Amino acid sequence: MKAIIFGGTTGMGRAIARRLAERGDSVFLMGLDTDDLVRSAADLTERHPQRAEVGYAVCDLEKPDGFSAALDAADAFLGEFDAVIVTAAMYATQDALEADVDLVRRLVTVNYANTVVFCEHVRKRLLARGGGHLVVFSSVAGDRGRKPVAIYGSSKAGLSIYLEALDHKFNAAGLAVTCVKPGFVKTGMTAGLKPPPFAGEPDQVARDVVDAMDRRKPLVYTPGIWALVMLVIRSLPRFVMRKIGF
Numbered sequence: 176m177k178a179i180i181f182g183g184t185t186g187m188g189r190a191i192a193r194r195l196a197e198r199g200d201s202v203f204l205m206g207l208d209t210d211d212l213v214r215s216a217a218d219l220t221e222r223h224p225q226r227a228e229v230g231y232a233v234c235d236l237e238k239p240d241g242f243s244a245a246l247d248a249a250d251a252f253l254g255e256f257d258a259v260i261v262t263a264a265m266y267a268t269q270d271a272l273e274a275d276v277d278l279v280r281r282l283v284t285v286n287y288a289n290t291v292v293f294c295e296h297v298r299k300r301l302l303a304r305g306g307g308h309l310v311v312f313s314s315v316a317g318d319r320g321r322k323p324v325a326i327y328g329s330s331k332a333g334l335s336i337y338l339e340a341l342d343h344k345f346n347a348a349g350l351a352v353t354c355v356k357p358g359f360v361k362t363g364m365t366a367g368l369k370p371p372p373f374a375g376e377p378d379q380v381a382r383d384v385v386d387a388m389d390r391r392k393p394l395v396y397t398p399g400i401w402a403l404v405m406l407v408i409r410s411l412p413r414f415v416m417r418k419i420g421f
């Protein structure tokens with residue numbers, strides 16, 4: 176695989192980048208901060224069986240004008256990428272969002288509109304070269320309108336539907352699309368939040384995601400128990416959802 180990992184300097188993205196590098200795949204990182212990218216690229220080179228160099232480009236989901244240049248840099252470094260994994264996203268608590276309308280605008284723009292724009296750039300490039308794999312992190316928070324994640328969850332709901340439709344429309348043309356729906360996973364994004372039962376670890380998610388890529392699965396809940404949890408949540412009637420805090 177010649178894989179871009181957008182968000183690969185932290186959390187679940189970093190765990191996936193490490194897993195791919197350790198098995199000898201070629202890796203290119205995208206992220207916000209040059210120092211983090213340099214450090215992470217050096218760490219991945221150390222882990223790679225052939226000590227292969229790892230490339231990187233700064234890319235900000237708040238600045239869609241920079242998407243093409245970052246993807247050009249990845250193509251130049253990897254000699255045309257064939258897989259793109261997007262873990263980058265914003266998170267804020269429902270309380271913080273309700274107190275700050277501009278934060279709402281930024282979060283829904285980054286997590287939905289600009290992530291879709293980034294994926295459209297990737298889709299066009301992959302289809303032009305006969306196909307490839309697009310893996311994007313959505314969330315179980317997008318499976319049902321829920322009090323604690325009303326706004327963040329809505330941004331992920333839109334993203335999940337877009338990814339499902341991409342799979343329906345372009346699978347036959349060679350584009351594999353995987354929508355990843357993590358439950359609660361212990362990363363920087365969830366630091367300070369109380370872990371619920373079934374909270375997962377980034378390494379466990381990386382195993383599930385790389386396995387899903389190898390099998391070209393269109394949807395993966397991780398840790399797997401969240402598929403069952405969300406099946407129950409999706410089936411609850413509205414009067415119950417109004418009462419509970421989940």
Ligand SMILES: NC(=O)c1ccc[n+]([C@@H]2O[C@H](COP(=O)([O-])OP(=O)(O)OC[C@H]3O[C@@H](n4cnc5c(N)ncnc54)[C@H](OP(=O)(O)O)[C@@H]3O)[C@@H](O)[C@H]2O)c1
Nearest residue numbers: 185186187235236237262263264312314357359360362364
């Ligand atoms: N952790 C969970 O429980 C959980 C549950 C469901 C879904 N998810 C989703 O899983 C994915 C990975 O999250 P994680 O838990 O691994 O958290 P994380 O380590 O905080 O990863 C998020 C990444 O997004 C980057 N980012 C933030 N704003 C960005 C922007 N404007 N442009 C480019 N990159 C930006 C962050 O960069 P900086 O660190 O430099 O800010 C960070 O590398 C996210 O899509 C998240 O919504 C997480």
